[in-house]
Amino acid sequence: MHTRQVRPKLPKRRPIKPGIPACYLLQTEKSEVDGNSAVRRWTFGERDKSRTTKTILMIGETGTGKTTLINTMVNFMLGVGWEDIVWFQIMEEDKKKSQAESQTSAITVYELFLETSSSCLRIIDTPGYGDTSSKEFDEHIAANLEVLFSSEDGIHEIDVVGLVVKSTQNRLTEFQSYILNAILSVFGKDIKNNIAVFITHSDGLPAANVITSLKEAGVPCAKDTGGEPLHFMFNNRQTDSREENFKSAWDLGQNSMKSFLSFLQDIDVKQLRMTQGVLRERKRLEACVYNLQDAIKMEELKQKEVQQTQSALEENRKKLEKNEDFTYEIEKAYKAKVPIQPSWWKISKEATCCTICEENCHYPGCWLVKDLSWCSVMKDNRCTVCTGKCPVSAHVKENMIYVPKTQKVTGTSETLKRQCQDLEKYKEDLQKQLNESIVKKADLLEQAYQCIVNLEEIALKGGSTIIHLDFLIEKMKETGDNDKVQKLEELNKDIQPSKKKRLARWAVL
Incomplete structure (x- = not known):
């Protein structure tokens, strides 16, 4: 030149x-x-x-x-x-x-x-x-x-x-x-x-x-x-x-x-091939962590539901043996599909969701695409985010998302009797459900952690864009895996003060 x-x-x-x-x-x-x-x-x-x-x-x-x-x-x-x-x-x-x-x-x-x-x-x-x-x-x-x-x-x-x-x-x-x-x-x-x-x-x-x-x-x-x-x-x-x-x-x-x-x-x-890969992985990471966050919350709600049922069983065991009538209350977990709440800073009012897994595969930040197969979370006509890795055809894009919720349900002695005709087997089944939920939660956390590690390996600056690090650190601590907790905390320490200021600024606005 x-x-x-x-x-x-x-x-x-x-x-x-x-x-x-x-x-x-x-x-x-x-x-x-x-x-x-x-x-x-x-x-x-x-x-x-x-x-x-x-x-x-x-x-x-x-x-x-x-x-x-x-x-x-x-x-x-x-x-x-x-x-x-x-x-x-x-x-x-x-x-x-x-x-x-x-x-x-x-x-x-x-x-x-x-x-x-x-x-x-x-x-x-x-x-x-x-x-x-x-x-x-x-x-x-x-x-x-x-x-x-x-x-x-x-x-x-x-x-x-x-x-x-x-x-x-x-x-x-x-x-x-x-x-x-x-x-x-x-x-x-x-x-x-x-x-x-x-x-x-x-x-x-x-x-x-x-x-x-x-x-x-x-x-x-x-x-x-x-x-x-x-x-x-x-x-x-x-x-x-x-x-x-x-x-x-x-x-x-x-x-x-x-x-x-x-x-x-x-x-x-x-x-810019590597940079294009970073951009794709960024979107998949963000979508994956949002999805996993909801999945982890859902598993925790299920665990709480099982624990409440176990408590009701123990508290009313003698009444069951005497065929006495009683009622008990638990919070039953379920997924609700709700409209996306309008917000001045949200640039996308739609989400790509899986109708089979009932999960938000790409939200927020799902851009306008002419074909859902072009959505950044799709690869080879299958979703890379939802639990079942379902085909594109199982997905819809609309202004609705799935949200983990609970509703109070009142059970009766008759309900509990039907569920636990074999009392010991029912207790074993409840514990099995609880253990499976704990394992699934640990697996979800591992998936989120690996997403972050993968992005760190190719991105010039990865840590500053990682979302929900506080949430993941808190949940990872519960697993007792100190090495992974330390890795996440290292990513978080340099960006945390500015994140807090930024969130405070948005709150004022």
């Missing part, structure tokens, strides 16, 4: 701000990936498949200057120099929007195809994250990236993942670390050495505080020759003025772009 371009004629542009420099908006051809309005493609120039296209995916907190950085890359590729009195934007910045308003889960792919360059540039702009993020962000971003990486007309390889941070970033907050890890968790481990850091609002001095904060947070990325996180510095003041005292800021960006493009030229492109 050339490090300097000759600016071509640009007939497709619209003036957006007069002055020195005058700002123009590039006129791009807009389209959607796989017909999804939340995954957009904006293309400038004529696509030429014979030329190499370098792909960069940008990640950054709201307010870091990610938009300005993307436009800086575009202007460098266009050949805009200090002596020119123009500045081009591939997207228009709306500075009137608040941080909350600018939050969107939409992903935009900016493509720059220039006749004067032997290589083309593609920049994937992901939503900015920040303290106003909600659970909707977590769910939307992973789903939209899956659309982008899995669709036939999407993106199937990446050269660099760019992490954008401000030069004033002395440390990552717990919440910032959580969101950052949530984004990185969609990638496979093979992408680690393709992650570079872009430091914005820089004065050109060493960014020791930023580098230290990234190292302390354990952010995976490529390393420079000194073993430090590979980084490139930018000032973000390219549109302010062309006066001489702004020249150093311009030069900083130019030199950083030359260094970055040299790195981009040498780095090995990464196919």
Whole structure:
């Protein structure tokens, strides 16, 4: 890739701000990936498949200057120099929007195809994250990236993942670390050495505080020759003025772009097959753990029902022997099918459920699919989640889910007599039911644990997206398997504070 371009004629542009420099908006051809309005493609120039296209995916907190950085890359590729009195934007910045308003889960792919360059540039702009993020962000971003990486007309390889941070970033907050890890968790481990850091609002001095904060947070990325996180510095003041005292800021960006493009030229492109596998496993894991959580609750309710029956039997044993009348009360476990309760943060109001097992195979986060066989929990036309691993045909998608419940049932002496004509055998049967339920619960826990281990093996960042870890840790403790409890607690300890803050934020909202 050339490090300097000759600016071509640009007939497709619209003036957006007069002055020195005058700002123009590039006129791009807009389209959607796989017909999804939340995954957009904006293309400038004529696509030429014979030329190499370098792909960069940008990640950054709201307010870091990610938009300005993307436009800086575009202007460098266009050949805009200090002596020119123009500045081009591939997207228009709306500075009137608040941080909350600018939050969107939409992903935009900016493509720059220039006749004067032997290589083309593609920049994937992901939503900015920040303290106003909600659970909707977590769910939307992973789903939209899956659309982008899995669709036939999407993106199937990446050269660099760019992490954008401000030069004033002395440390990552717990919440910032959580969101950052949530984004990185969609990638496979093979992408680690393709992650570079872009430091914005820089004065050109060493960014020791930023580098230290990234190292302390354990952010995976490529390393420079000194073993430090590979980084490139930018000032973000390219549109302010062309006066001489702004020249150093311009030069900083130019030199950083030359260094970055040299790195981009040498780095090995990464196919996204492993990342696609991570995205699939993420969805299956989430669906599996939700399903197992309900199944474990159901087994506990069954155990309680058996224990209450045992207690009623013991308490009324003498009355049974004397044929006396009596009543007793137990809580009988059953599954109820109920409507999905509306909630502002839920992005999917439907669930894929098995009509044979009566289980929620994919809920929440089950996206619109044209055919249930395309649902992410299906493989080879069978469900990977429900107990019976039933065929697709046994499943329905609707706004109803199964919920474990209990109802109080009053039994009589006649009922108990019919059930236990052979008293000792009935007691043995009850104990057998209880033992089987205990074994099944342990098996369900093991399945959930293995799901988590499998994801950890391939995901760049796995722990931050694991749901219901508190629930699984509590239940695993009951089994006495301390090694597995320790593993789950290790995954949980780094994300727990931010999870609590995030849940508290949603509760207020």
